[in-house]
Amino acid sequence: MRRPTRTAVATGRRGRLAALVTVSGLGLLPAAGCASADDDLTAYQSDYANHRPLAVAGYPSAGSLEAVQKLLWRLADGNTAALAELASSDGTDAEHRATAGHWIDAYRPAAGQEVTADFHDDPTARQTVVLYFHATRQRKQISLRLDGRAGADGWRVLMRESDPAEATAEPTWAPETPGGGRPTGGPAF
Template sequence: MPLKRTRFRAPAAAGAATALAALAVLAGGALTGCSADSDDSLAYASDYAAHEPLRVVGYPSRGSLDVVQKAVWRLADGDAEALADLAAEKGDAAEPTARNWVKAFGAAAKGEVTADFYDEGSTRQVVVLYFAGSGQVKEIEARVGEDDAWAVTMNEPDPSDASAKPTWAPPKPGGTGSRSSAR
């Protein structure tokens, strides 16, 4: 004799409770997507869309490229405070250095900028920034900072030091010295 299946209808209150539980799970999942990582990704995407792309020569690490890109964006925005936040040491020199850099390179950072990365980038990398529109050249150092995050060395509170062209850097990106020029 075949088995007969019988369907029972759930009470209306149980259906509502199930629907509420499902809604809570969905809302919790959506809120989890609004974490700090999502905020960082959204901020990066907004910055990327709002700025001229950085041209890169050499072999940056992920961390050195990220902090140099952010430094160029902050220069272009004229945001000395946010630039100082990228400093490796949060001492007395970071804020005046950031103001000096913005004053000297802020307008040029709005246009084409090439970053020439020297050496290997496991914990420190020398980077030469070439500002195409103005012809300015700036040497900076990206390194792992005090909190094990990549940062920029900012120790040029004297405006003449902050805007000085490096004497050793080639006149154009990819010249002698960068690892990519040797290949």
């Protein structure tokens, strides 16, 4: 009599990856779909390893935190095209590129150094973030939102600051140091 095969239920990332590899090997999933997810993860891990850690205040969601990390990495790298790709669907490609260029000109020297992101508001669908660039004592307010139909495109950055003065204006409502919270009467989305 043959012994029954024991099956272990794996949990966590490795378990899901093993299940995807098994299912893909059976031809139930296209292997290219897995490669894309793996490529995204590898790119994120590489960016994370090659840049300075971000200090955080407030309550980001996993998606809004990732969007801010990518924004700072693109600023530090001086990559205008990659920064513009993080833009929400609001505005035009020309506005996104102009904003990205202005932000890189203004914040690139400090973006690769100590930065704190102070997340305000409930991160359900929109979030205001104040970036504190400690080396230069600059502050920059950015607005994030879930983009696409029902948020399917993930967290994106509002990039409609074609005027250099607007692109580099410091928020008048934000505290001088991170973690102070939003004062009453501060701007809302």
